[in-house]
Amino acid sequence: MNDVFTFVSKSTAEGKKVALVTVISTTGGSPATPGQMIAVMADGSTVGTVGGGFSEHLVKMKAVDVIKSGESVFTLSIDHAKEGMVCGGSMEVFGNIIGNNSNLCIFGGGHIAQSLAAVAAQTGFYVTVVEDRPEFAEYFSTAGYCVCKPDEYESIDPAGHADFAVICTRGHSTDDIALRYCLTKDLKYIGMIGSKPKVKDVFESLKSDGVTKEQLDRVYAPIGLDIADAFPKEIAVAILAEILLIKNNGNLRHKKHENSLQA
Numbered sequence: 166m167n168d169v170f171t172f173v174s175k176s177t178a179e180g181k182k183v184a185l186v187t188v189i190s191t192t193g194g195s196p197a198t199p200g201q202m203i204a205v206m207a208d209g210s211t212v213g214t215v216g217g218g219f220s221e222h223l224v225k226m227k228a229v230d231v232i233k234s235g236e237s238v239f240t241l242s243i244d245h246a247k248e249g250m251v252c253g254g255s256m257e258v259f260g261n262i263i264g265n266n267s268n269l270c271i272f273g274g275g276h277i278a279q280s281l282a283a284v285a286a287q288t289g290f291y292v293t294v295v296e297d298r299p300e301f302a303e304y305f306s307t308a309g310y311c312v313c314k315p316d317e318y319e320s321i322d323p324a325g326h327a328d329f330a331v332i333c334t335r336g337h338s339t340d341d342i343a344l345r346y347c348l349t350k351d352l353k354y355i356g357m358i359g360s361k362p363k364v365k366d367v368f369e370s371l372k373s374d375g376v377t378k379e380q381l382d383r384v385y386a387p388i389g390l391d392i393a394d395a396f397p398k399e400i401a402v403a404i405l406a407e408i409l410l411i412k413n414n415g416n417l418r419h420k421k422h423e424n425s426l427q428a
Contacts, residue, residue: 169202169213173263180291180309181326182207182264184228188215193254195245196220205260207232207326215258220245228260233351237262267291267412270327271308272343273334274301277358280401281331282308288405295323295343315339318346325350329408331388333358341367348380354411356388356404390417 169185176183184205188197197216204212205228215221220243231239239260267290271278274296282292286307293309295318296302302310311323315334324330330352332343340357344367347355357364364386371381389403390410409415 166202166213169204172212173204176204176206177264179326180264180268180293182232182262182268184232184260184262186215186224186228186258186260189257189259191254191256193245195254195256197256205229205232216256220256224258224260231260232262268293268327268329269408270295270324270330272296272330272332272340272347274298274304275333275335276397277333277400277404278331279304280398281333281404284401284405285408288409290329293323293327315342318342324352327352329354329356329412331356331358331404331408333388337363337367341370344384345371345376348376348383352383354408355384356407357384357386358388358400358404359386361387 173183173185186203186205188199188201190199191197195216196218197220201215202213203215203221203224205225207229209225209229211225215224223243224241227239227241240257241260242255242257244255269285269290270293271282272295274294278294282294282305285292291309292305292307293311294305295311295313297312297314299312302312311321313321313323324347327350330347330350332340332347332355334340334343340359344355344357357367359367368381372378385407388407389400390406391403392406393399393403410417
């Protein structure tokens, strides 16, 4: 049990989501006992046990599905006999998804990234900055810093646990590489900085390589709400506002109008 708690603590400190599943009741010849725990990651890796075998497999599959759905808790009842297990009996588990549900991965370490990382951390995001320049780490005291070259994205997988991604690297070509990588991930939001001509060029390049219109429609580019001037701090706020709009299923409207109608 201590190994499970240690694993959950370490994983959540790294911005990852973990399903902590506890056996709450059993009957008959169930292989589990009440109080047993297992920690399940989004990729299906586990620490601990709830009895092993096919019943543990069902628990793991349920936990992975719930993590990916964004729900926070779940229960699962398993009738061992109905599932073809000779042990008979049954067990019920309770799962609690622990960890930050707002993981933001920023590709690039320039002025906009620095401002965005700071304001996002203040609003509860776990931020990971991906840069190939280690000397920029000093500008990101509130974020995790991943030193990673563009050709290492696939092997290191810096956005593997992210929910939202912002691409603002120092060059056109590196933005292109980061976008191609992000399109392979199940992200709730992908935003890329750049002018309309630049975005068009990047999109045309991707389409020529077989990326579909449906895939490109996932990308918010040019990035951010139309509320900022050219200052990096304002652009960062505009980007975060757009992310919050997606995250919270918000509406682009003034609350003042709503209040006026009610009055």
